[in-house]
Amino acid sequence: MKSSVVPTHTDLNTSASSRTNRGSSPMMPRVSLSAPSLFLAALPSLPPTVRDVDVPPLFRERFILSGYRPPGLPWRCYVLSLFQIHNETLSVWSHLLAAVCVALRFTVFTALHGGGILGFRLQGPEGQGFSVDVSSLPLVLYAFSAVTYLSCSAAAHLLQSHSETAHYSLFFLDYVGVAIYQYGCALALCLYSSDTTWTQSMLGQVFLPAAALLAWLSCTACCYAKLRFRRPYPLHRKLCQVLPMGVAYLLDISPVAHRLATHSWSSSPALPLHFLQVMLFLLSAFFFSCPVPERCSPGGYDIVGHGHQLFHFLLCGCTLAQQEALLQDFLWRRPALLRVFGEQHLLLACASFPLLTLCCALTALAMRQRAHTQLRKEQR
Template identity: 85%
Template sequence: MPRVSFAPPSLCFTFLPLLDRLLPSLPPTVRDVDVPPLFRERFILSGYRPVGLSWRCYVLSLFQIHNETLNVWSHLVAAVCVALRFMMFTILQGGGILGFRLQGPEGQGFSVDVSSLPLVLYVFSAITYLSCSAAAHLLQSHSEHAHYSLFFLDYVGVAVYQYGCALALCLYSSDTAWTQSMVGQVFLPAAALLAWISCTTCCYAKLRFRRPYPLHRKLCQVLPMGVAYLLDISPIAHRLATQSWTSNSALTLHFMQVALFLLSAFFFSCPIPERFSSGRYDIVGHSHQLFHILLSFCTLAQQEALFHDFLWRRPALVREFGQEHLLLACTSFPCLTLCCMMTALTMRRRAQAQLTKEQR
C-alpha cells in the first residue's frame, strides 16, 4: 500500500518565515499587578496587554483575545456598518446627497445640495467617534503618554459626535413649535459650547485624577455630557411628547435610540456586573463592553431614524431655514472640531510635561 505523506509542500517553508516576520507571535496577556496603575480598571484582574511593546504588536492585538478586544471590535464593526448603510441609503434613494444624482430629471452631475450637508456631517461625526474609540482602546497600552494622547483623541471624537447629532436633530428631527421656542433659538450655539465643555472636562479629569479615582472624577465626566445630551435630545423629546408615534415610523426608532443610550449610560457610570464578581468578566461581559455594544446599537438606530427624518424634512428645509442659515450651521461643525482638537493638544502637552516631571 502506498504511503500517504502529510508533509507540507516546499512552498510552505518559503512563506512561513515571511509570515512569521509579518505576524509575530504576541506575548500573552498579564494580570493587573503586572501593568502600571494607569492601565488598570476596577474589578478587572486579568487580560491586560504588557506595556512598552512595539506599535505593531498593539495593532496585531486586534486579533488577540484580551480585555479590550470587544471594546475595539464593537465600535470598529459599528463604524463600518454606519458607512455601508449611508452608502446604501444614497444609492437606494437615487443619489442626491451633496447633489450627486444617479437618476432624475436633472440627469447625472454634481452640485452642492445644502440640505444634505448636515446628514453628511452627522455620518462623518459617527464614524469619527467610533474610529477614535476603537483606536484608543486598541493602542493605549503602548505607553503612558500614548494612553493619555489616545483617550484625549477619543474625547474629541465624542464631542464631535455630540455636535453632529445636535446639528442633524435640530434641522431634520424638530417640529415648528420646538424650532420657534426659546430652546430652539439658542440650541446650536449652546450645543456647540456644551460639546466643547464635555471634551475639556473629560480631558481634565483624565489628566488630573489618579487611581483610585474619587467620585468627583466620574461626575466631572458624566455631568457635562449629561447636560449636553438633555439639550441635544430636546427636539426628539418634544416630538415624542406631542406627536402620535403611529404617524411617523422615525419616532419609534428615536425612542429606541433614547432607551439604548440611557441603558449604555448606566453601564458607563456603574461597574456592573464585574463589581459583584471580580475577575469573572475580565474578557467578556464587563460594564465598559456593554456600554460600547449598547452605544453602537444606539448609533445605528439613530442613523436610521435620521434617514427617515431627512426624507421627511428635505423638500422644505431650505425654504424653512434659509440657505445662509444652513451653511452657517454647517460651518460651525469644523470650528467646533478645531477647538476640541486644540484643547486635546494642549492637554497632551500638559500630560507630557507631567510625565517628564514624574520620571525625574
C-alpha cells in the same frame, strides 16, 4: 569506542519521507502542507496577557483583574492584538463593526436616493457646473461624526497600552471624537427631527450655539478629568466627566423628546426608532457610570461582560437606531428644509461643525502637551 547518535525529530521525518518516496511512483508529486518558514517568521509572537498587578496603575480598571496587555511593546503588537483575546477585544471590535455598519448604511441610502444626498454634485440642474445640496449636508456631517467617534474609540482601546503618553493622547482623541459626534447629532436632530413648534421656541433659537459650546465643554472636562485625577479615582472625577456630557445630551435630544411627547408615534416610522435610541443611550450611560456586573464578581467578567463592554454594545445599538431614525426624518423633512430654515442658516450651521472640530482638537493637543510635561517631571 563506538559513539551512539540519537536521531532528531527532523532526522526521523527525513527518513520517513525517504522511505515513502522510494516506495512510491517517481512521477507522483509531493505535496507539503506546512506553512512556509518565512511567513511564520514574519508574524511576531504576541506576549500573553498579564494581571492588573503587572501593569502601571494608569492602565488598570476597577474589578478587572486579568487580560491586560503589557506596556512598552512595539506598536505593531498592539495593532495585531486586534486578533488577540484580552480585556479590550470586544470593546474594540464592537465600535469597529459599528463604524462599518454606519458607513455601509449611509452608502446604500445614498445610492438608493441619488447623488444629491452626498451634499454636492458636479452637474447642476441645468446640466453644467457645480451645485451644492445644502439640505443633505447635515446628514453627511452626522454620518462623518458617527464614523469618527466610533473609529477614535476603537483606536484608543486598541493602542492605549503602548505607553502612558500614548494612553493620554489616544483617550484625548477619543474625547474629541465624542464631542464631534455630540454636535453632529445636535445638528441633524435640530434640522431633521424637530417640529415647527420646537423650532420657533426660545430653546430652538439658541440650540445650535449652545450645543456647540456644551460639546466643547464636554471634551475639555473629560480631558481635564483624565489628566487631573489618579487611581483610585475619586467620585468627583466621574462627575466631572458625566455631568457636562449629561447636560449636552439633554439639550441635544430635546427636539426628539418634544416630538415623542406631542405627536402620535404612528404618525412617523422614525418616532419608535427615536424612542429606542433614547432607551439604549440611558442604559449605556448607566453601565458607563457604574462598574457592574464586575463589581459583584471581581475577575469574573475580565474578558466578556464587564460594564464598559456593555456600554460599548448599547451605544453602538443607540447609534444605529438613531441613524435609521434620522434617515427617515431626512426623507420627511427634506422638501421643506430650505423654506423653513433658509439656505444661509443651513450653511452657517454646517460651517460651525469644522470650527468646533478645530477647537476640540486644539484643546486635546494642549492637554497632551500638559500630560507629556507632567510625565517627564514624574520620571525625574
